[in-house]
Amino acid sequence: MASPEQRSTRTRRAAFIYSPELERYPYPPDCPFRTERAAQTRHVLASMGLLSGDDRWTASMDPADRPALEEFHSPGYLDVLQRAGRGDMDAEGLHMGLGTPETPVFRGLYEYAALACGASLTAAKLILTGQAEATFNPSGGYHHAHPAMASGFCYLNDVVLACLHLAEAGRRVVFLDVDVHHCDGVQEAFYSRSDVMTISLHQTGRTLFPGTGFEDEIGTGEGRGYSANVPLPPGTYDEAYLRAFRAVALPLIAAHDPDVIVLEVGMDGLAGDPLAQLNLTNNAYAEAVQELLRF
Secondary structure (H helix, E strand, O other): OOOHHHHHHOOOOEEEEOOHHHHHOOOOOOOOOOOOHHHHHHHHHHHOOOOOOOOEEEEOOOOOOHHHHOOOOOHHHHHHHHHHHOOOOOHHHHHOOOOOOOOOOOOOHHHHHHHHHHHHHHHHHHHHOOOOOEEEOOOOOOOOOEOOEOEOOEOOOHHHHHHHHHHHOOOOEEEEEOOOOOOHHHHHHHOOOOOEEEEEEEEOOOOOOOOOOOOOOOOOHHHOOOEEEEEEOOOOEHHHHHHHHHHHHHHHHHHHOOOEEEEEOOOOOEOOOOOOOOEEOHHHHHHHHHHHOOO
16 A cells, blocks of 8 residues: 555546636626636646646536536526526626625626536546546636525535535545635535535634634534634734644544545635735645645
């Protein structure tokens, strides 16, 4: 058997999930969210030779269809999103969170969100079939979307859909979120379940959107103990962050013994991010990922 260190450096069959269709639907220019980051990421990785070889490839995907989206989202909400994306916005949409600076209405918003969900579902399916051991969707991570509510740049929750797909196939799942914001939509989806453990390290909700993710949010019913939150104070730096990560996240993952780890790598905890106040460098994220690869 390989040692943990050897396993962490072993090359894994890896798929980069991408479609040029994702570039057709940018958020409005005055919105800080940039969908074009996915294409930029692909360009950088390709220029470094990281998307080619016998063990790695770029996988295409289709948009998530209506039955797949209804695994989490309400039919009425999906109808409203479709109408809004065609320019038909009404009061019902406002009540569902649409039309704010963080969830603007723009042409194609439904199509873009369905594509992002399709990418994460494709990633999950490649894992389940054994075609890949690691998958990356650069257009995913919409962890604030609720069953019938848009929030925080998120319209449809690709993370929940992927975790549901894995769990319904009998896999034990850990969802680990290192985005600077708490994963309120994902936590809500699995708060009473034990087959998907959610772990989030984020800037405290006392100082940052969405105002959730406190230490006492640990799940309910069968899910009690399967939600874990590490709210961090503004100014948290690499050493303190990694100390919390190793003290909380790693033991919980080991105890849950998952078949699959779903990781949301939001990079907005980096020092200088305009919307948050953590003080991390790239080293913190790189070290955290290396720790995870030992599982």
